[in-house]
Amino acid sequence: MLNSGPPESVCHSLTVDVEDWYHVCGAEILPDYRRQTRVVAATRSLLELLRGQGSRATFFMLGEVADAFPDLAPAIVADGHELASHGWSHRLVTGLTPAEFRSELERTAAVLKQQTGCTPLGFRAPRWSLDRRKTPWAFEILKELGYRYDSSLTPLAAIGDPNGPRVPHLIMTSQGSICEFPPLVAQSLLGNLPVGGGWGFRSFPYGMIERALTSYQLAGVPGVLFVHPRELDPDSPRLPLSLIKRFLAYGPRTGSGERLKKLLANHTFKPLVELLDRVPLYPDTSL
């Protein structure tokens, strides 16, 4: 990492993937699950937490959730947060054709625009499923549709590229560049650890997350945290998954809200779109 400017000028970003308790990639969605929806209540309590901390975040909204609950996206915007896109159906991008991916983006943007007047400028793929080698066309489509940034590449083994950049960087398309914001990770002898969100955020010692965030801050780059509303809703139902998948999706959740509050109190956070002109963007040399 390179130094750029005094650490106190660095803002981090909290991002939220707005989806229901059953939107776990690869799991079948049964009609009964939709009747047990929790996403509105869980998102509203997250909004309340953020209001209490005076913090603003980026909300990657799933199109089908916005469509089913038309008051939710306007409530997010009314609190001053950024509305971005998480696609429509929560299918992995690696399982979509370019035409299907374009359609997911267009449907989601249309419903968000119609409900709030806002056009999403950022995208996050379900389960970090953009891939520089397998889905290079996805970045072309994002750029063509006017997206300014993406946050779908993670430097983690198994679900991303462990050798990929850990800091914001530029991805080139035939029509110009698009900014990529990877999630916060902690470096260790075992490789990058997922302290910025998901099971890592919920399970690692709090001090590890704090130290990772501070190390990014000292290097002059933002740390990107991510949460799902279900992670702040410990009483939500659980899908009948394998033990490991259950842990990853629903593991210990009771401390998530308090962790989040502490981090928000100790550091400065802004929506991703507001970091675009503030962060050093490194050209990507990984390909």
Ligand SMILES: [Zn+2]
């Ligand atoms: Zn998701």
